[in-house]
Structures are given as structure tokens and as C-alpha cells.
Amino acid sequence: MWRPEGDAERAAREEAERRRFGRVDxxxxxxxxxxxxxxxxxxxxxxxxxxxxxxxxxxVLRSVPIRVVLELPSGEALTLGAHVKRKVKTGNLxxxxxxxxxxxxxxxxxxxxALLALLDRGYRVEHPAVLIVEASPEVRAELAVVVxxxxxxxxxxxxxxxxxxxxxxxxxxxxxxxxxxxxxELLEHVAETYERVRPLLxxxxxxxxxxxxxxxxxxxRPAHLERLLA
Numbered sequence: 611m612w613r614p615e616g617d618a619e620r621a622a623r624e625e626a627e628r629r630r631f632g633r634v635d636x637x638x639x640x641x642x643x644x645x646x647x648x649x650x651x652x653x654x655x656x657x658x659x660x661x662x663x664x665x666x667x668x669x670v671l672r673s674v675p676i677r678v679v680l681e682l683p684s685g686e687a688l689t690l691g692a693h694v695k696r697k698v699k700t701g702n703l704x705x706x707x708x709x710x711x712x713x714x715x716x717x718x719x720x721x722x723x724a725l726l727a728l729l730d731r732g733y734r735v736e737h738p739a740v741l742i743v744e745a746s747p748e749v750r751a752e753l754a755v756v757v758x759x760x761x762x763x764x765x766x767x768x769x770x771x772x773x774x775x776x777x778x779x780x781x782x783x784x785x786x787x788x789x790x791x792x793x794x795e796l797l798e799h800v801a802e803t804y805e806r807v808r809p810l811l812x813x814x815x816x817x818x819x820x821x822x823x824x825x826x827x828x829x830x831r832p833a834h835l836e837r838l839l840a
Contacts, residue, residue, distance in 0.1 A: 638724075643677040644670055652706070653758045654680065655751075657725065659718040661692070661709040665755050669704050672697050678708060682724045688717060700748040703755060738785035739763035740839060743773045743793045753788065756832075760839050770796035777804060786810055786839065788830070794822070801826035810838060 638657065642649040642664070650668030657663075662678070670676060672694045680688040696707040727733060740757045742764060744750045750766045757764040765784065767773035773796060777784055786808040787800050797809035801824040810830045811822060822829070830838055 639681045640664055641679040641681075642666075642668070642670060643679065644674055649676070653755055655705075655754065655758075657721065659710075659713065659721045659725075661695070661707065664706045664708060665751060666704055666706075667702050669699065670694060670697070670706065675711065676708070678710070680721075682720075686720070688720055690717060700751070703748070703752055705751055734763075734781065734783040737763050738783040739765045740786045740788055741773055741776055741784045742766045743768075743770060743787060743789040743796060745769065745792070756835055757788075757839065760836055762839055774799075777807065788812055790814075797827050798822075798824050 638654040640652045640654050640662070642652060649670055650666055652664040652666035652668075655663040655665055657680075662680075664678075676692050676694065678690045678692045680690065682688060690713060691711040692708040693711055694706055695709050698705045740762050742750055742753045742757065744753060744766070745768055747768075750768070754764040754766055765776055765782070767776055770793060773787065773789075773793075776782055777787070777800070784807055787797065788810045789797055790812050794811065797811055800807055800809040809824075809827045811827050812830050812832065814832065828838065
């Protein structure tokens with residue numbers, strides 16, 4: 611006899627889907643269409659054959675289906691139906707977790723091909739990432755949007771220990787670490803230990819500019835990120 615799916619069963623099913631459709635950080639963009647009109651362009655923070663995490667400056671109606679036009683790194687555009695599973699809005703930033711609807715086997719294969727290409731070590735070496743170290747998830751997301759909008763891959767860490775794991779990951783490539791004054795000790799360690807990685811100290815208020823002992827640490831105002839990361 612049929613019975614409604616319970617919360618525990620639904621959670622188990624969603625977890626199984628997450629394991630099946632492994633997500634990969636992807637430098638790509640997407641255009642969203644809802645009710646026949648263009649909503650705006652979004653940054654694809656990660657992608658799987660089952661869905662994506664998108665961030666941008668335009669809001670959507672959560673209850674209305676959307677069309678996602680993915681612009682893959684190969685230059686190919688892929689249009690998929692989707693629905694919004696979760697939405698978080700912080701200031702002018704909107705983060706959307708979307709699930710693809712009725713995805714065809716051919717479309718799934720094309721997404722998987724793009725993900726496999728990004729997993730290639732050569733791609734990571736040719737496109738080194740900026741590692742953002744920030745405790746606040748909202749600020750992490752905002753900085754990731756800025757970095758990816760400059761054409762750079764963005765990796766994030768909540769704390770210095772997580773940042774060190776990324777820096778020591780043999781399959782990852784990082785050429786800059788971006789942190790605030792609470793990460794000064796980490797930036798000094800990066801300056802001493804990782805000669806090919808630029809430690810960038812993000813200073814919002816020049817009047818509170820801290821003393822920095824190591825000459826390799828570069829002070830960085832938010833407005834100067836484009837010049838430093840270009």
C-alpha cells in the first residue's frame with residue numbers, strides 16, 4: 611500500500627542523491643529564465659548532474675520552475691529545467707540551490723564531461739585558485755562572487771586549519787590566500803612556508819591597518835582586488 615514519504619525517508623533519499631551526484635567546484639556562469647523572462651546572470655559555485663549552487667544579484671520566485679542556461683568552460687551552452695530547493699538572501703547577494711528536472715542522459719553526460727575536465731590536474735595547474743579564509747559564511751560567499759567575477763577560481767575555508775589542508779592538497783593549485791586580520795598568523799605562515807603563494811591581507815578600514823612583520827604580505831583594499839588578482 612502506498613504511504614506518504616516521511617521526513618527521515620526524504621532526508622535519506624536526498625543524501626543518496628548527493629552521494630550519487632558528486633559536486634565539483636566549477637568556474638562557469640548561468641543565465642536564469644523564469645516565467646518566460648530573463649532573471650539575470652549567476653555564478654556557478656558548484657555543479658553536479660543533479661543540480662547546482664548559484665550566486666548572483668537577482669532574486670527568483672522559489673515556487674515557480676526555472677530554466678538554467680549553463681555556460682560550460684568549453685563554451686557550450688546547456689539549457690536545463692530546474693526548481694529551487696533552497697534560497698538564501700544576504701544584502702544584495704542571492705544564493706540558490708537548484709535541482710535539475712527531467713534531465714536527459716545526454717545532458718547528464720555533457721555535465722559529467724565538464725566535471726571530469728575540471729578534475730584534471732592540468733586544469734588546476736593552469737587555473738590556480740584564490741583561497742578565501744573567512745569565518746562568516748555570508749562574507750565567504752560575497753568574496754567568492756567577487757573573485758569568480760574576476761575570472762579566477764575561488765576556494766574557501768572557514769578557519770586557518772582548513773586553509774592549510776587546501777594548501778597541502780597535492781591535487782589542488784593555489785596562488786593566493788586572502789584573509790583578514792584574524793588570519794594574520796596564517797598569512798605570516800604562508801609567507802614563510804609557501805613561496806609560490808601570495809598572502810593577501812584584506813583591510814577594510816585603512817585607519818585600522820595592522821602592523822605586518824613579514825614583507826611578503828600584501829595589504830589589499832576590497833576595491834583593489836581586481837588589480838591584485840588580474
